[in-house]
Amino acid sequence: MRGTAPGGTRETYSSRAVVDLSVVIPAYNEERRLGSTLDAVTRYLRATAHRRGAWEIVIADDGSTDATREIVTLRRDPRLRLVTSPRNRGKGAALRLGVAASRGRRVLVTDADLAAPVEELERLDRALDEGHAVAVGSRAVPGATLGDRQHRFREFLGAAGNLLIRATTLRGIRDTQCGFKLFDGDKARAAFAASRMDGWAIDVEVLRHFRLSGWPIAEVPVHWSHQHGSKVRPLDYPRVLRDLVRIRVRLPGLADMSAAALFLAMAVALYSGRFFDPARRYLTDSLQDQNQWEWFFAVTADNVARLRNPFFSDLQGAPDGVNLMANTAMPGLSVPLTPLTLLLGPAVTLNLVMTLGMAATAGAWYWLIVRRLVRQRGAAFAGATLAAFAPPMVSHANAHPNFVVLFMIPLIVDRALRLCETGGRRTRDAVVLGLMTAYQLFLGEEALLLAALGMLVFALAYAAVRPDVARQVARPLLGGLAVAAAVCLPLVVYPLAWQFSGPQSYTHIEHGPAAANSVRALLTFAERSLIAGDADRAAALSLNPTEQNAFYGWPLLLFALAVTVRLWRQPAARALACTAAVAAILSLGPRIHVPLSGVEIPGPWAPLAGLPLLESVIVSRVALICAPALGMLLALAVGRLATARSLGTQYVGLLAVCLALLPLVPAPLKSEPRAATPAFFTDGSWKPYVSPGETLVPVPLPDPQAAEALHWQTEAGLGFRMPGGYFNGPYGDGDRSGVYGVPLNFTASLLKDVRDTGVAQVIDDRARAEARQDLAHWKAGALVLVPQPRDAVLRATVDKLVGRPAQWVDGVWVWDLHGGS
Incomplete structure (x- = not known):
């Protein structure tokens, strides 16, 4: 049977079935040599077919102008396939075309001159049988023999080029230019598909791809003889040098730059409601988190500028203060961004961190997928987009930078995988891994913990699928992790000691059963879904709009299941699917409610819930692990579709x-105009009311439900301290379990009740005595009431507590406490 491939490529073939060996021969104007070469290769393959199996020969014609194509087509052998390029582009382009058309479990690439006899394939076969991914026919290793030699000048140029390649691009391989190589078929197709060189440097580029991917390379001695009619001309060597620079520097291509630009555009679109006016716009669904995070950036910058401890502040929670290290204040960014915060304000800093952080996270996942999983840029873009912009990530984009600025996680994953590679620099990689881990700890500890949990699940799943690989890499991996820990721990021991044993530290935080996902949450669409979002349904299945940690939707989960079944033979696909499934199940919490049954069963999270560190995790957040796992499965699926030979398969797959x-697809995050800060704070009118060591007490005190006072404080230049606030701290001196905000004393509880209910409370002498004690504990200089709902009843309550009426000063009610109360 004969046919024409898409794009005008002429092929001759008997079936589309996989064969055992594909021989790929690049050809350009080879009418004089190609016939004898095909005779020799065909004769050898027929003679060895009883032990080698089915074979094919793919001739990749590079726009020949002579009778090269006719030599192939006139043979009418169904095992000879011709693929053609409409114009001459170079050996690299021809090889890329030929390897892409191959179907063999192994792929032999040989030049049309057969400088290395095809019988040398026996030696290369043995190298692949021993576990190597590619066997290079080498003229430069012991055991190689040479027949006719090249001209001395050509030998000199070749030796100089080889020396340059070994010194700059491909260390450890003696003969990089021999055109006789045997590849593992799937790896060859992936490597050549990822190549960019059209010229002679493609050999170096592909071998470098194998080296960077950790695929073992063997150099095998062969017999080699120079054949007259070489296509390499002296003027080609400068072009090879140029290509080597491109390979070594690895300049981003148009596809990579386009992906980065699209990631940035998507992040800007997501934050479009406040991106261009961050100081006067507020993320509606962030609740009080935007106020909190702007305060974190502001207070850290203030501490650095004043040379104070960046891990502590007494501006909230006075007089006890706030342990910033125990509050994920992201010193890894808030400290280095101090100049930006001081110059433009914390609202701008938070805006840039969130926007650029999401784009950088998507770019990092893209880089990891291209490097480790699939080489098709479109497939990597799709996978990275899902990993960084999945519904739970969009939910946390409401002012949770510690869960969306995750660009270090893919780098950590890659560095850990390097510890498993043979021939790598494990000590260096382990040291870098330790430094990366330490830095991520200063960006977000909970994200690092979840990443470690996901990596552990993936490693166990992969070990179950490929126990031979697990046994091989176990010792170097564990040894490298030990070195990484030895590097990381000295850098973080003091901050962690401050976090867990310093002032206002706590041991854990209870979140209760409501913090777990339900099965319906995994199958339902998120609130910010542009097409299918349902705010009421999402609210009923999550803690709040910032904690919609599942909501992947049933179509994506069905698609992931179909991809897993279709790619079941790929160990990576199985391990990724297992990782996503385990994370989803763990996120259901210690007790799982079976839908539509009323039955509750123990969940696998139950034995983990009481473990150190894990006991403080909001368990629904474990489902965040699913985002990159599903993204990588998506990348595998799109990559497979890109190589599908049937257009019908591609169309159906694209539709799925x-x-x-x-x-x-998310809608932009909701935002609204921010209430103006009263002039009392912005104009410095507060200063006469607060003496050194005193606090300014907002009425009611700021708490996790109403923390606008943190914004007023930053607008006032962080010039005063205040009690209350929105942060994590200990419940009490004896019980060091954590709570959100400050445990309420009498006065704080009284004012909160009035705000929440609007009902006036009975104020008697006992209440006034309690209030005097609380105000003395806070070292209060004045109380301040900003106009708000139910402010009349609040003002009347405070009038009775302090025994005097308030004064209206620059937009607020003020009770000056100097001189007694």
Whole structure:
């Protein structure tokens, strides 16, 4: 049977079935040599077919102008396949074309001159049988023999080029230019698909791809003889040098730069409601988190500028203060961004951190997927987009930078995988891994913990699928992790000691059963889904709009299941699917409610819930691990579709991808105008009311439900301290379990009740005595009431507590406490 491949490529083939060996021969104007070469290769393969199996020969014609194509087509052998390029582009382009058309479990690449006899394939076969991914026919290793030699000048140029390649690009391989190589078929197709060189440097580029991917390379001695009619001309060597620079520097291509630009555009679109006016716009669904995070950036910058401890502040929670290290204040960014915060304000800093952080996170996942999983840029873009912009990530984009600025996680994953590679620099990689881990700890400890949990699940799943690989890499991996820990711990021991044993530290925080996902949450669409979002349904299945940690939707989960079944033979696909499934199940909490049954069963999170560190995790957040795992499965699926030979398969697959992803496309985050800060704070009118050591007490005290006072404090230049606030701290001196905000004393509880209910409380002498004690504990200089709902009853209550009426000063009610109360 004969046919024409898409794009005009002429092929001759008997079937589309996988064969055992593909021989790929690049050809350009080879009418004089190609016939004898095909005779020799065909004769050898027929003679060894009883032990080698089915074979094919793919001739990749690079726009020949002579009778090269006719030599192939006139043979009418169904095992000879011709693929053609419409114009001459170079050996690299021809090889990329030929390898892409191959179907063999192993792929032999040989030049049309057969400088290395095809019988040398026996030696290369043995190297692949021993576990190598590619066997290079080498003229430069012991055991190699040479027949006719090249001209001395050509030998000199070749030796100089080889020396340059070994010194700059491909260390450890003696003969990089021999055109006789045997590859593992799947790896060859992936490497050549990822190549960019059209010229002679493709050999170096592909071998470097194998080296960077950790695929073992063997150099095998062969017999080699120079053949007249070489296509390499002296003027080609400067072009090879140029290509080597491109390979070594690895300049980003148009696809990579386009992906980065699109990631940035998507992040800006997501924050479009406040991106261009961050100081006067507020993320509606962030509740009080935007106020909190702007305060974190402001107070850290203030501490650094004044040379104070960046891990502590007494501006909230006075007189006890706030342990910033125990509050994920992201010193890894808030400290280095101090100049930006001091110059433009914390609202701008938070805005840039969130926007650029999401784009950088998507870019990091893109880089990891291209490097480790698939080489098709479109597939990597799709996977990285899902990993960084999945519904739970969009939920946390409401002012949770510690859960969306995750660009270090893919780098950590890659560095850990390097510890498993043979021939790598494990000590260096382990040291870098330790430094990266330490830095991520200063960006977000809970994200690091969840990443470690996901990596552990993936490692166990992969070990179950490939126990041979697990046994091989176990010792170097564990040894490298030990070195990484030895590097990381000295850098973080003091901050961690401050976090867990310093002032206002706590041991854990209880979140209760409501913090777990339900099965319905995994299948339902998120509130911010542009097409299928339902705010009421999402609110009923989550803690709040910032904690919609599942909501992947049933179409994506069905698609992931179909991809897993289709790619079941790939160990990575199985391990990724297992990781996503385990994370989803763990996120259901210690007790799992079976839908539509009323039955409750123990969940696998139950034995983990009481473990140190894990006991403080909001368990629904474990489902965040699913985002990159599903993203990588998506990348595998799109990568497979890109190589599908049937257009019908590609169209059906693309339709399935669209149906799975379109319901997840997010709408821009909701934002609203921010209430103006009263002039009392911005103009410095507060200063006469607060003496050194005193506090300014907002009425009611700021708490996790109403923390606008933190914004007023930053607008006032952090010039005064205040009690109350929105942070994590200990419940009490004896019980060091954590709570959100400050445990309420009498006065704080009284004012909160009045705000929440609007009902006036009975104020008697006992209440006034309690209030005097609380105000003395806070070292209060004045109380301040900003106009708000129910402010009349609040003002009347405070009038009775302090025994005097308030004064109206620059937009607020003030009770000056100097001189007694």
